[in-house]
Amino acid sequence: MEATAIHELLKRRFGDDVLDFVDGHGQGARVAAARVAEIAQVLRDEDELDFESLMCLTGLDWDGYDESGKGKSVGILGYDELGKPETSDRVGEGELGVAYALYSHRHGHKFCLYARVPRQAPEVPSVSRVWPTAAWHEREAFDLVGVRFTGHPDLRRILLDDDWAGHPLRKDYQMPGVWQEVPLAGRSYAESKWGEDDVVLPDPGGDSGGGA
Amino acid sequence: MELMTDLFGKIFGDGLSPTGLLIAGGLTMALIMSLVMALCAIVFTWTERKVAGFIQSRYGPMRVGRFHGVLQPVADMVKILGKEDIIPAEADKPLFMLAPLIIFIGSLLAWAAIPFAPGFIAADLDLGLFYIFAVSSGAVAGILMAGWASNNKWALYGAARGAAQMVSYEIPLALSCIPVVMLTGSLNMNDIVINQQGGIWNWYVFHDPFLFLAFMLYFVASIAEVNRGPFDMPETESELVAGYHVEYTGMRFAFFFLAEYANLFLVSCIATAVFLGGWHPVAGPVVLPGLVFVIKAVLLVLLQMWVRWTLPRLRVDQLMHTCWKVMVPLTLLCVLGAGIWMMATGELG
Amino acid sequence: MSEQVSTHGWQAQDEPHDLHSELLEINMGPQHPATHGVLRLLVHTDGEIVHEVTPVIGYLHRCAEKIAEGCDYRQWMVYTDRFDYLAPMNMNFGYAVAVENMLGVAVPERAEHIRVICAELQRIASHLIALGTFGLDMGAWTPLLYCFREREEILNIFERLSGGRMLYNYFDIGGLRFDAYDGFAEDVLDIINIMEQKIGEYNTLLSYNKIFVERTADVGIIDADDCYAYGCTGPVLRGAGVPFDCRKDDPYSIYDRFEFEIPYGEGEKGTIGDCWDRYMVRVREMYESCRIVRQALDAMPDGPIMAEDLKKLVKPPVGSLYTRTESSKGEIGFHIFSDGGARPFRNKVRSPSFSNLHVLEKVGPGLMISDLVATVGSLDIVLGEIDR
Numbered sequence: 001m002e003a004t005a006i007h008e009l010l011k012r013r014f015g016d017d018v019l020d021f022v023d024g025h026g027q028g029a030r031v032a033a034a035r036v037a038e039i040a041q042v043l044r045d046e047d048e049l050d051f052e053s054l055m056c057l058t059g060l061d062w063d064g065y066d067e068s069g070k071g072k073s074v075g076i077l078g079y080d081e082l083g084k085p086e087t088s089d090r091v092g093e094g095e096l097g098v099a100y101a102l103y104s105h106r107h108g109h110k111f112c113l114y115a116r117v118p119r120q121a122p123e124v125p126s127v128s129r130v131w132p133t134a135a136w137h138e139r140e141a142f143d144l145v146g147v148r149f150t151g152h153p154d155l156r157r158i159l160l161d162d163d164w165a166g167h168p169l170r171k172d173y174q175m176p177g178v179w180q181e182v183p184l185a186g187r188s189y190a191e192s193k194w195g196e197d198d199v200v201l202p203d204p205g206g207d208s209g210g211g212a
Numbered sequence: 213m214e215l216m217t218d219l220f221g222k223i224f225g226d227g228l229s230p231t232g233l234l235i236a237g238g239l240t241m242a243l244i245m246s247l248v249m250a251l252c253a254i255v256f257t258w259t260e261r262k263v264a265g266f267i268q269s270r271y272g273p274m275r276v277g278r279f280h281g282v283l284q285p286v287a288d289m290v291k292i293l294g295k296e297d298i299i300p301a302e303a304d305k306p307l308f309m310l311a312p313l314i315i316f317i318g319s320l321l322a323w324a325a326i327p328f329a330p331g332f333i334a335a336d337l338d339l340g341l342f343y344i345f346a347v348s349s350g351a352v353a354g355i356l357m358a359g360w361a362s363n364n365k366w367a368l369y370g371a372a373r374g375a376a377q378m379v380s381y382e383i384p385l386a387l388s389c390i391p392v393v394m395l396t397g398s399l400n401m402n403d404i405v406i407n408q409q410g411g412i413w414n415w416y417v418f419h420d421p422f423l424f425l426a427f428m429l430y431f432v433a434s435i436a437e438v439n440r441g442p443f444d445m446p447e448t449e450s451e452l453v454a455g456y457h458v459e460y461t462g463m464r465f466a467f468f469f470l471a472e473y474a475n476l477f478l479v480s481c482i483a484t485a486v487f488l489g490g491w492h493p494v495a496g497p498v499v500l501p502g503l504v505f506v507i508k509a510v511l512l513v514l515l516q517m518w519v520r521w522t523l524p525r526l527r528v529d530q531l532m533h534t535c536w537k538v539m540v541p542l543t544l545l546c547v548l549g550a551g552i553w554m555m556a557t558g559e560l561g
Numbered sequence: 562m563s564e565q566v567s568t569h570g571w572q573a574q575d576e577p578h579d580l581h582s583e584l585l586e587i588n589m590g591p592q593h594p595a596t597h598g599v600l601r602l603l604v605h606t607d608g609e610i611v612h613e614v615t616p617v618i619g620y621l622h623r624c625a626e627k628i629a630e631g632c633d634y635r636q637w638m639v640y641t642d643r644f645d646y647l648a649p650m651n652m653n654f655g656y657a658v659a660v661e662n663m664l665g666v667a668v669p670e671r672a673e674h675i676r677v678i679c680a681e682l683q684r685i686a687s688h689l690i691a692l693g694t695f696g697l698d699m700g701a702w703t704p705l706l707y708c709f710r711e712r713e714e715i716l717n718i719f720e721r722l723s724g725g726r727m728l729y730n731y732f733d734i735g736g737l738r739f740d741a742y743d744g745f746a747e748d749v750l751d752i753i754n755i756m757e758q759k760i761g762e763y764n765t766l767l768s769y770n771k772i773f774v775e776r777t778a779d780v781g782i783i784d785a786d787d788c789y790a791y792g793c794t795g796p797v798l799r800g801a802g803v804p805f806d807c808r809k810d811d812p813y814s815i816y817d818r819f820e821f822e823i824p825y826g827e828g829e830k831g832t833i834g835d836c837w838d839r840y841m842v843r844v845r846e847m848y849e850s851c852r853i854v855r856q857a858l859d860a861m862p863d864g865p866i867m868a869e870d871l872k873k874l875v876k877p878p879v880g881s882l883y884t885r886t887e888s889s890k891g892e893i894g895f896h897i898f899s900d901g902g903a904r905p906f907r908n909k910v911r912s913p914s915f916s917n918l919h920v921l922e923k924v925g926p927g928l929m930i931s932d933l934v935a936t937v938g939s940l941d942i943v944l945g946e947i948d949r
Contacts, residue, residue, distance in 0.1 A: 025663060025882035026896075052789045056883055056911035058896045069879045069901030076631045101883040101896060101911075105789070105805060112883065133792030136919045144626070159619035159948055168627050169907075268706035365587045369930075442772055444700065445931070522766075524773045525700025527931045528609065 001048060001109050003027035009049070013042060026101070028112025036098075036115050037125035037151070043102060043111070044130050051102040051111065054131035058101075059141025062116060063094035063171040074171045092172030096122045096147050117147065126152040144169040215331045216240050241334040245323040249474040254285040256473040256513065263517045295462035300363055303459065307361035312460065312467035314354035319474045321347040326481045327401045329491050329501040340401035341393065344482060345386045348437075351471070352378045355446075355456055358468075362459040370456035373528050374439060374446030380535045381436040381443075385479075387543035388430040391423050391550030392416050392486050395559070405490030409498075415489035422549035427487045429543050431512070434479035436535070438472065441520035445528050480512035481505070488512075584612050589933075591620050597694075597937065598944030600918075604925075604933065611933055614925030616918050621948035629908035634660050634875045635734050637908070642728040644893075644912060644946035647690050650683035650719070651888035652946070653732035658813050659884035659895035660734045663877035666868050672736040673815045674861040678749060679722070679731065681850040681857070685756060686715045687889035688843040691941040695840060696767050698938040699776050704767045711759055714752045718745070734875050735868035746858055753851045760847055768844060777840060778831030781936030783924050785834070791923065792916035795891025796846070797940060800826040800839030807887035814886075819856045821849045836939035843941070874903050883911075890914050890941055912946035 007021045007029045019030040031039055043051045064074030077086045100113040117124055126149035128135040138149040139158040146167035149155055157164065166173055216237035265272025273281025299308055322344045324334040337343050352375050359371020395416060396404045408415050417427045436443035447455035457468045484490060488508050491501030589602040599620035605613040625640045641656045642649035654676060661668060693708035716726045721742050723731035731738055767773055785801045798805055804825040808816040824845035826838030877899040885894035891913025898907040917940045925933055
């Protein structure tokens with residue numbers, strides 16, 4: 001079944017909650033975040049769709065995405081040549097998003113779902129009841145990007161430590177200087193005798209994310 | 213021990229009372245047996261590593277000592293003696309320290325009744341075979357102590373499995389020796405060996421098919437008894453986590469190792485004495501009996517090593533199933549069969 | 562209740578009705594002697610029977626996906642090596658194909674053939690470790706050494722090709738970094754010729770050994786429904802009886818030109834989807850890889866190894882694409898979001914072991930501890946790609 005046809009079918013079912021068709025490489029549909037779980041259920045259970053396999057679930061931060069194609073999107077903060085961590089006063093804006101890549105073994109067709117949520121209230125219904133594999137993928141998206149999945153059986157950090165502050169894959173993420181009393185790279189240099197005296201070290205992050 | 217007491221008698225003449233002779237002789241034999249145990253550890257660790265190496269398409273120790281790493285065990289011993297003796301903070305100290313000793317003692321005591329050569333036996337008991345089995349089961353207590361006192365869940369697992377396994381496999385081990393006892397009419401180790409004189413076909417293992425089967429069963433049960441080879445689930449859960457001696461370091465750990473290799477040689481010696489004719493050669497007159505005995509036992513040890521490095525491990529329940537549902541019935545069958553054979557050929561009486 | 566006295570002699574005492582018992586919580590801790598990597602399994606057991614398994618991961622997390630946003634597409638190839646460090650060629654392949662699909666660039670023929678040969682040799686090498694360490698978990702020490710002996714030859718070839726024994730960084734966007742050396746074809750043929758005979762040796766020593774079969778048949782059964790639900794791919798999915806392989810069913814590179822079978826589990830020794838099936842799928846895949854390598858060697862042309870019209874700084878057009886390829890452990894997928902610039906906006910790696918490990922939570926309860934060990938070994942996970 002063609003991706004456009006799938007999009008049509010979904011639009012008939014869910015009306016305005018299914019937004020535009022995403023063409024190009026990863027063909028799929030942009031959908032309203034609140035209906036993701038129901039759309040997922042239809043995608044899996046409908047006979048002609050039969051997407052029994054969630055290949056990949058990606059959480060991402062659309063902050064500063066430049067669609068003009070000139071590659072001017074916001075980059076990451078890293079370390080400068082002296083090993084000092086780069087700092088920025090820039091506050092993250094824009095939306096967070098989730099992308100689902102689906103595949104049907106029976107029909108052999110692929111489809112993608114894209115959902116965006118506001119940064120201040122990044123809540124997406126969990127699809128772990130539809131595809132159990134999503135349980136871990138959603139934990140990872142929560143861990144690294146900070147998207148909260150409602151209805152998830154066990155939403156806690158999976159890759160990072162339980163008491164880590166912040167979500168690394170956000171565009172405004174700044175490396176904490178110290179973690180559990182261990183100075184992290186760059187900061188220890190800045191504090192060493194070769195660093196400058198008045199270096200400004202970033203705050204370890206006051207984000208509400210993290211913890212079980 | 214008569215050899216020892218006679219020797220001391222010759223040296224001291226009338227200077228020592230008979231009790232004194234006994235004590236002197238006994239202590240010397242105990243010392244010799246301890247040395248034998250230590251020698252086992254030294255020789256067999258090297259052998260094991262070389263055998264493992266050659267089976268696995270590699271050389272094993274090559275450097276320490278000019279020829280194929282023969283001094284490797286010495287180097288290992290020096291290393292182990294130099295290690296820090298760590299006792300876990302929450303461990304049960306007295307039991308922790310006692311466990312390796314009990315295992316060692318259980319093994320050492322059994323050596324008392326092994327007939328290496330005519331007259332060269334530490335204690336010529338009339339209950340020889342029974343004594344050996346009775347005394348070597350004391351090691352089970354040591355294993356349980358080691359596992360419990362370590363204050364480590366995985367050690368406890370290993371110990372529980374080890375205890376269950378050792379206790380279970382003693383039954384086919386002992387039962388498979390019963391036909392031999394029936395044939396000899398005595399539990400005395402010397403009598404058992406003496407009865408097998410006259411060349412290879414007089415050895416008990418070739419006496420009748422049931423005894424041959426009994427030997428096979430004894431061999432398998434002995435591997436299980438020593439926690440080796442396909443039956444090493446208790447101690448080599450260390451693939452994944454730990455065995456019952458995980459918390460032991462240094463010399464205490466060396467005791468476990470010593471006891472394991474000594475046990476290995478012990479069960480092989482028992483098999484040699486009971487089934488393979490003891491110190492009697494394949495044919496001809498008795499010459500260098502001690503050497504003949506040791507060679508046979510060493511061949512059995514090599515066979516055990518071969519089995520260990522070839523086969524995967526049995527799971528605990530499979531292990532117990534093998535013991536209780538396969539080996540015990542078969543050994544009972546051997547006893548029955550051997551008895552019937554003896555009646556049929558008129559050997560009874 | 563406390564006054565209950567039974568008529569049976571051995572039950573004559575009262576049963577203590579308030580005996581408090583709980584499950585034993587043990588850790589198969591982050592340090593494993595041999596294999597698997599830094600994985601922690603939190604296991605709740607009742608004696609030998611496991612009631613709950615919770616894998617705890619993240620000990621090897623290096624956030625390579627964040628690093629991707631800070632470097633070029635070509636520069637990031639190095640990081641793909643470090644995911645599945647036992648099969649880096651497959652990781653390289655997956656990423657190269659993903660970016661090339663976005664760019665729409667055609668890779669020269671010679672490069673494609675060498676890529677396939679490297680990927681299949683890598684598959685063999687990875688499966689050799691899987692088999693060896695699986696045998697080691699079962700207590701068979703010897704097959705491990707034999708497998709490493711053969712793997713040594715493959716690593717030597719890779720060292721001559723790329724300069725590294727474990728981490729190669731050999732593939733590049735649009736082709737390869739270095740051409741095959743003189744004598745490459747002969748070396749590869751040598752190892753392939755030995756391989757088929759050696760696999761027979763492993764079968765004699767391990768695969769059909771009664772103890773091994775008893776330890777692995779009917780153990781850790783993962784059926785096809787569980788595989789679909791938990792996203793298991795690769796030998797886990799094929800062991801469950803589903804003949805799905807990205808090389809055949811979602812072809813990439815030049816795999817559609819080669820003739821090879823997809824081995825799948827048939828419950829030969831026990832139930833479909835048990836540990837033995839997964840193990841045997843890997844053994845048979847090694848045979849099939851040998852076939853592919855032979856065909857690729859025969860067909861390999863001369864020519865360039867890099868796409869000619871590709872700039873040094875690669876800039877895929879705006880959009881996103883999820884591409885998957887078949888690694889030795891399963892499906893490795895790269896979901897790349899591009900904004901038209903030199904650096905990816907988001908580069909998500911979908912690793913096969915991540916989902917393969919997840920199914921352990923479903924399959925673990927009810928197994929014995931030794932069976933749990935066997936099941937984890939049969940999943941063939943690599944923590945590098947789970948944690949990234």
